[in-house]
Amino acid sequence: MCGIAGIFGPNGDDCSTVHKMARIIGHRGPNGTAAWSEQFKTGGVSFGHTRLSIVDIDGSNQPLFSDNGCVLIFNGEIYNHREIRKVNSTYNFRTNGDGEAILAAYANRSDDIGWVRDLDGVWAFALWDPQLERLILSRDRFGVKPLLRNCTEQGNLLFGSEAKCLRLHPEYSPELDIRALIGRIAFEYSLDDTTLFEDVHSISPGTIETWDISNGKAKLQNRSIWASDFPIPYGKWSPKTHAESLLESLTSAVADRLMSDVPLGIILSGGLDSALIAAISNEASQRTGYPLPACWTVAESEDNPDWIAAENVCQSLELQHHQHLISENAFENSLPKLGWHGEDLDVTVLFFQPLFEKMSQSVKVGLCGQGADELHAGYPRYKNLRSHCELISKRLDSCKHPFSDQILSENFISPGWRQGHNPDLVFADLGSTLNYELNNGQLTNFQLRLVDRHSMAHGLEVRVPFLGETHVTASSQIPTTWKLSSGSEKLGLREAARLTKLPIDIVNRPKLPAGRATSPTLIDNLLDELKGHAQEYSNDIPMVSKMFNGQPEISIGLRLFRSLHLTDGGVGRECKDLLTLLEDVD
Numbered sequence: 001m002c003g004i005a006g007i008f009g010p011n012g013d014d015c016s017t018v019h020k021m022a023r024i025i026g027h028r029g030p031n032g033t034a035a036w037s038e039q040f041k042t043g044g045v046s047f048g049h050t051r052l053s054i055v056d057i058d059g060s061n062q063p064l065f066s067d068n069g070c071v072l073i074f075n076g077e078i079y080n081h082r083e084i085r086k087v088n089s090t091y092n093f094r095t096n097g098d099g100e101a102i103l104a105a106y107a108n109r110s111d112d113i114g115w116v117r118d119l120d121g122v123w124a125f126a127l128w129d130p131q132l133e134r135l136i137l138s139r140d141r142f143g144v145k146p147l148l149r150n151c152t153e154q155g156n157l158l159f160g161s162e163a164k165c166l167r168l169h170p171e172y173s174p175e176l177d178i179r180a181l182i183g184r185i186a187f188e189y190s191l192d193d194t195t196l197f198e199d200v201h202s203i204s205p206g207t208i209e210t211w212d213i214s215n216g217k218a219k220l221q222n223r224s225i226w227a228s229d230f231p232i233p234y235g236k237w238s239p240k241t242h243a244e245s246l247l248e249s250l251t252s253a254v255a256d257r258l259m260s261d262v263p264l265g266i267i268l269s270g271g272l273d274s275a276l277i278a279a280i281s282n283e284a285s286q287r288t289g290y291p292l293p294a295c296w297t298v299a300e301s302e303d304n305p306d307w308i309a310a311e312n313v314c315q316s317l318e319l320q321h322h323q324h325l326i327s328e329n330a331f332e333n334s335l336p337k338l339g340w341h342g343e344d345l346d347v348t349v350l351f352f353q354p355l356f357e358k359m360s361q362s363v364k365v366g367l368c369g370q371g372a373d374e375l376h377a378g379y380p381r382y383k384n385l386r387s388h389c390e391l392i393s394k395r396l397d398s399c400k401h402p403f404s405d406q407i408l409s410e411n412f413i414s415p416g417w418r419q420g421h422n423p424d425l426v427f428a429d430l431g432s433t434l435n436y437e438l439n440n441g442q443l444t445n446f447q448l449r450l451v452d453r454h455s456m457a458h459g460l461e462v463r464v465p466f467l468g469e470t471h472v473t474a475s476s477q478i479p480t481t482w483k484l485s486s487g488s489e490k491l492g493l494r495e496a497a498r499l500t501k502l503p504i505d506i507v508n509r510p511k512l513p514a515g516r517a518t519s520p521t522l523i524d525n526l527l528d529e530l531k532g533h534a535q536e537y538s539n540d541i542p543m544v545s546k547m548f549n550g551q552p553e554i555s556i557g558l559r560l561f562r563s564l565h566l567t568d569g570g571v572g573r574e575c576k577d578l579l580t581l582l583e584d585v586d
Contacts, residue, residue, distance in 0.1 A: 003022065003029050003165070006021075008135045008159075008211060009213060010216050011156055021169065026050050027341070033051075055259065055261050065094070066092075071128040078123065079120050088105065116138060122144035134221070136209070146162065163195060177194065184196065186396050187442075190445040201416040206225055208224045208226055237492060239492075249468075249473070251280045255284035255288050265295065265367070269297065270311075271306070275310075276496075276502065279501060293363075297324075299323075310323070313502065328522070333578075342450065342454065353457070368462050371464050376493045377480070378511050399543065434480075
């Protein structure tokens with residue numbers, strides 16, 4: 001796991017700059033930073049890499065090179081790399097790591113897409129093919145690993161794991177994308193491939209982009225979607241005949257994600273999703289021979305329901321449990337870090353910082369329950385989709401920018417955006433809602449972004465077993481009637497959980513909001529302290545001021561975002577205290 005950065009274009013041969021781009025995201029890879037560049041007939045290419053050593057600790061420093069001259073930088077894990085080695089036995093492997101599986105698959109490709117489908121894992125990679133003089137960028141199916149890009153007016157393509165690394169290039173200056181902001185405030189997550197930065201877009205999950213240099217500028221030559229659509233539920237689903245196979249699909253995914261040459265742990269909130277990961281970890285450990293992970297929990301007090309539930313889980317499963325109380329002033333100290341690393345408007349997930357900081361002192365890899373809510377209909381809003389539609393529509397109606405109407409149009413096309421954002425259509429029923437939130441931002445741009453940015457802020461890799469191919473396929477076949485009822489969510493998943501040793505009160509425990517459930521008093525105290533500031537900041541951008549009604553934390557988050565990422569070019573402000581950041585804004 002690591003951070004990557006790169007330049008491709010007429011002035012792409014810039015090893016010094018790309019090294020700086022990698023260094024600013026050095027938190028993603030504290031075990032080493034490297035840079036490489038090459039000049040060719042029409043331009044140049046530069047790669048920067050910062051490494052968190054997980055597999056083949058001493059032997060897989062990047063960039064990785066093949067005998068035919070291809071060069072790779074890679075962020076992620078390829079869980080089936082041993083199988084790929086066997087299939088590609090004629091390839092000259094130089095390391096024992098998983099990253100070379102990408103180079104081997106590419107070297108033995110029969111077409112431009114199929115070779116990526118052979119990879120089972122999570123990734124964001126850049127691959128330079130000097131023979132074809134083309135750059136390949138790709139992300140995994142769900143976008144677990146981030147990859148952002150920007151094209152400068154001078155024709156250079158800049159890319160990296162986090163937006164902040166782009167600012168180290170002299171041709172780029174960060175600006176707010178007001179249209180992306182409108183979508184973010186209305187839907188509560190960034191939509192499609194947009195970011196809050198103007199002209200900075202994510203590589204779409206499940207795609208391969210091929211770039212070359214044409215007429216003196218980096219140009220996107222081809223964009224291929226390699227990931228298949230999600231299976232449509234079919235037939236009948238019954239706990240008696242399907243719960244066991246559903247549980248096995250998750251157990252297999254956990255087993256794959258135990259692959260590590262360094263210590264690994266489980267992020268345990270006490271909710272169903274993380275508790276289920278803990279419950280099957282013993283079986284996964286026995287299958288693979290990897291050590292049984294311990295669990296980590298943080299909360300604001302020992303009376304907190306999450307704290308108590310997590311204790312119950314570990315005692316029942318006889319798992320080692322590390323528990324830490326969040327200090328009273330932790331949030332005020334952590335909020336600048338949260339804004340700096342998150343690159344978004346996050347405020348109420350402050351517990352991530354102390355949790356990942358504590359874990360990283362003992363382990364380098366964690367397992368979490370992200371993705372379960374989107375696959376199994378876990379969010380409370382799914383029980384009243386009409387109310388959710390009306391809330392989003394009300395926010396858009398209150399916006400004084402013309403884009404609030406354009407976003408609803410089926411004919412709207414713009415870089416970073418896809419069609420189909422009308423709340424009445426995308427949230428018409430549970431099936432369309434789950435499809436939308438899996439594909440248009442809730443999963444990738446909110447949940448997975450949160451875990452990636454805030455864990456990697458402490459050099460901790462977090463893996464998501466619920467998004468393993470085996471479990472995604474099994475869960476996608478569950479009809480919506482076995483995902484949600486008026487009384488409970490995740491019906492099918494709960495039936496699978498009943499087959500484990502989890503206490504019945506954990507199996508039946510309802511979904512609670514992340515962040516607020518773990519530290520409700522500390523968050524409420526912080527928001528109460530900043531209440532006056534939130535009202536003042538909501539008028540910073542008059543066109544969207546009324547969209548903040550009922551969302552004071554978003555008003556604070558936007559002010560902090562502007563201070564950290566836009567003021568002074570977004571460089572050198574991460575060490576300032578909270579009040580200074582909130583008051584010192586361009």
